[in-house]
Amino acid sequence: MKAKIGRKSLGLALLLGLLAGGAPPAAxxxxxxxxxxxxxxxxxxxxxxxxxxxxxxxxxxxxxxxxxxxxxxxxxxxxxxxxxxxxxxxxxxxxxxxxxxxxxxxxxxxxxxxxxxxxxxxxxxxxxxxxxxxxxxxxxxxxxxxxxxxxxxxxxxxxxxxxxxxxxxxxxxxxxxxxxxxxxxxxxxxxxxxxxxxxxxxxxxxxxxxxxxxxxxxxxxxxxxxxxxxxxxxxxxxxxxxxxxxxxxxxxxxxxxxxxxxxxxxxxxxxxxxxxxxxxxxxxxxxxxxxxxxxxxxxxxxxxxxxxxxxxxxxxxxxxxxxxxxxxxxxxxxxxxxxxxxxxxxxxxxxxSVPSQPVAATPARKALLKPDAVAALAGDYSFSGHVKVTVTAEGDRLYAQATGERPAFAIKKETKVELLPVSATDFMVPGRYPLTARFKEPGILVLNPGEWEQVGRR
Missing domain, CATH: 3.60.70.12 (L-amino peptidase D-ALA esterase/amidase)
Known part of the structure; x- marks a missing residue:
């Protein structure tokens, strides 16, 4: 049976957690x-x-x-x-x-x-x-x-x-x-x-x-x-x-x-x-x-x-x-x-009620960035207290894996996926529900850019 926690108890628990070095979920x-x-x-x-x-x-x-x-x-x-x-x-x-x-x-x-x-x-x-x-x-x-x-x-x-x-x-x-x-x-x-x-x-x-x-x-x-x-x-x-x-x-x-x-x-x-x-x-x-x-x-x-x-x-x-x-x-x-x-x-x-549907990006036929530019995009991007994506570079290729509590759409926890280049800033994960990842500026990763975008920070 789950214990019932009142607002005062929850607030005290949150405060104690912060004093101990923890952080509340982003939301x-x-x-x-x-x-x-x-x-x-x-x-x-x-x-x-x-x-x-x-x-x-x-x-x-x-x-x-x-x-x-x-x-x-x-x-x-x-x-x-x-x-x-x-x-x-x-x-x-x-x-x-x-x-x-x-x-x-x-x-x-x-x-x-x-x-x-x-x-x-x-x-x-x-x-x-x-x-x-x-x-x-x-x-x-x-x-x-x-x-x-x-x-x-x-x-x-x-x-x-x-x-x-x-x-x-x-x-x-x-x-x-x-x-x-x-x-x-x-x-x-x-x-x-x-x-x-x-x-x-x-x-x-x-x-x-x-x-x-x-x-x-x-x-x-x-x-x-x-x-x-x-x-x-x-x-x-x-x-x-x-x-x-x-x-x-x-x-x-x-x-x-x-x-x-x-x-x-x-x-x-x-x-x-x-x-x-x-x-x-x-x-x-x-x-x-x-x-x-x-x-x-x-x-x-x-x-x-x-x-x-x-x-x-x-x-x-x-x-x-x-x-x-x-x-x-x-x-x-x-x-x-x-x-x-x-x-x-x-x-x-x-x-x-039906809006325009998201359109899948088309991957380029070859890598568009040199290894040092790809390496600059690597890092841990936090989207909330529940979701984090780790981006790694291997030569001129970029990979992503969900490393928080939950997956990040087509970026799963079980294994890393390759981010296929579309442009100098945009990459994609192919599939029935293709996912676009945009490195908008240094330290900012946007998944599903546009109407339903989610923003992660490094």
């Missing part, structure tokens, strides 16, 4: 120094809905992030939870079906269980800013859900905290929603069931039918693959023998061989509940609680078309449905028609 030591990046991204969904405001926050060092939706007033909401590993805050309250609108915000975050802090942080920001208070009929209610973006996806354990969530809330704006690898979807992945491990993110779509407005938002971190309306897999790091055009049905049915014992996945028994798609559907049409709950169920069910398979035991899928009640049903659509249209809008949102 623990540096979390408070991180600077929030709000509303980042140039690829945007634009729509006309002044009441609906959205803010995103990110820690680029993770990378990880949070997405906050607010509605300008108390609104009605319902929830539908699927899959075997959901992580939520205040979700049960939405199931009680009260006639009075209570909800102020929906919050999505990375960081797994640690990211749940973001949901309550938005509520306290509303109180701190004077928007809500302590009276029973004026309490701030935020609900939220998280995705898993830790483990072997990155080399640190930075999480979206209170500071980041409150910065995103205070930066919320109407009519703009960043798409792709942004906000809570900053380090999302899809297709792990088939070894695809494609980059994913957050998606959004908007449609107006007469006076009725419908907006769909989703952070796609599914075990299954994103599928378009023709049944094609939208993003996947394919196995070498797979066809150029890949159908989701082929993968699900095992053709081509979509599951192999040597893949890190269900076949090896190492999968954890690390995949989740969290979603929000919003309409301005007034709906009673039964209609709103059916909207949540129908739209969530429809998502199995765009994500295959969906709601597995290893996913923690959650969908919130919100009505801002700006127009009466007489001005709008029958609830069944509204739900049907909303399912199509959500499919559009799923498709818009």
């Amino acid at each position: 623990m030591a540096g979390q408070e120094q991180l600077a929030p990046l709000v509303n980042a991204g140039e690829k945007l969904l634009r729509f006309d809905w002044p009441l609906l405001r959205i803010g995103t926050g990110e820690y680029a060092e993770g990378p990880t992030g949070v997405t906050v939706f607010t509605f300008g007033r108390k609104v009605h909401a319902a929830v539908d939870v699927r899959g075997g590993g959901p992580g939520t805050v205040n979700t049960d309250y939405l199931r009680l079906g009260y006639a009075v609108p209570d909800l102020d915000a929906v919050v999505f975050a990375g960081g797994s269980w640690y990211g749940l802090e973001a949901t309550t942080a938005v509520a306290t920001a509303m109180m701190d800013d004077g928007y809500r208070g302590g009276a029973w009929d004026n309490l701030a209610l935020s609900v939220g859900a998280i995705i898993y973006d830790l483990g072997d996806r990155r080399l640190n354990e930075i999480y979206p905290d209170k500071k980041l969530a409150q910065a995103a809330y205070r930066a919320a704006r109407p009519g703009l929603f960043p798409l792709g690898s942004r906000g809570a979807g900053r380090l999302a992945r899809t297709g792990g069931l088939f070894g695809c491990n494609a980059a994913s993110g957050q998606g959004g779509a908007f449609r107006q039918v007469g006076e009725v407005k419908i907006a769909a938002f989703t952070v796609v971190n599914a075990l299954g693959v994103v599928t378009d309306r023709d049944g094609n897999v939208v993003a996947c790091h394919k196995d070498k023998d797979w066809p150029k055009t890949l159908k989701a049905a082929d993968l699900v049915q095992g053709m081509p061989a979509s599951r192999k014992p040597d893949w890190k996945g269900l076949a090896t028994g190492k999968d954890e509940r690390r995949n989740t798609t969290v979603s929000l559907i919003v309409t301005n049409q007034k709906m009673d609680q039964a209609e709103l709950e059916r909207l949540a169920v129908q739209v969530h069910t429809s998502m199995a078309r765009g994500l295959q398979p969906f709601a597995t035991i290893f996913d923690g899928d959650v969908l919130y449905a919100v009505s801002t009640a700006e127009i009466e049903e007489a001005q709008g659509l029958p609830s069944f028609d509204l739900s049907t249209v909303a399912g199509e809008v959500m499919w559009d949102a799923i498709l818009s």
Whole structure:
């Protein structure tokens, strides 16, 4: 049985460790120094809905992030939870079906269980800013859900905290929603069931039918693959023998061989509940609680078309449905028609979540650096308290090996791998998931340079 350690005991233990010459993990030591990046991204969904405001926050060092939706007033909401590993805050309250609108915000975050802090942080920001208070009929209610973006996806354990969530809330704006690898979807992945491990993110779509407005938002971190309306897999790091055009049905049915014992996945028994798609559907049409709950169920069910398979035991899928009640049903659509249209809008949102995929670098045919220049790159590079990479030189060749607690992507602990030259600064490790290593400047090694880069220091 593990002993329970309180905050005071943990703080004392940490202090004693420092006095003894130890050091805390990098994420623990540096979390408070991180600077929030709000509303980042140039690829945007634009729509006309002044009441609906959205803010995103990110820690680029993770990378990880949070997405906050607010509605300008108390609104009605319902929830539908699927899959075997959901992580939520205040979700049960939405199931009680009260006639009075209570909800102020929906919050999505990375960081797994640690990211749940973001949901309550938005509520306290509303109180701190004077928007809500302590009276029973004026309490701030935020609900939220998280995705898993830790483990072997990155080399640190930075999480979206209170500071980041409150910065995103205070930066919320109407009519703009960043798409792709942004906000809570900053380090999302899809297709792990088939070894695809494609980059994913957050998606959004908007449609107006007469006076009725419908907006769909989703952070796609599914075990299954994103599928378009023709049944094609939208993003996947394919196995070498797979066809150029890949159908989701082929993968699900095992053709081509979509599951192999040597893949890190269900076949090896190492999968954890690390995949989740969290979603929000919003309409301005007034709906009673039964209609709103059916909207949540129908739209969530429809998502199995765009994500295959969906709601597995290893996913923690959650969908919130919100009505801002700006127009009466007489001005709008029958609830069944509204739900049907909303399912199509959500499919559009799923498709818009897929960012541009990383492209493998092409190795040069010969060494590009002389032995002394190669030797200058050697050393121990620390990425966090858990991950260190040792780079060694042998003549004009460069090798890398993970020497910390964990591997560094394709750089493993068991044996060293050769870094093949691409340019004077860039090298790569070939494979199904090719890894680029960039010696950015003296003493700095960047793995996966660009959108999802990890920085190590010598």
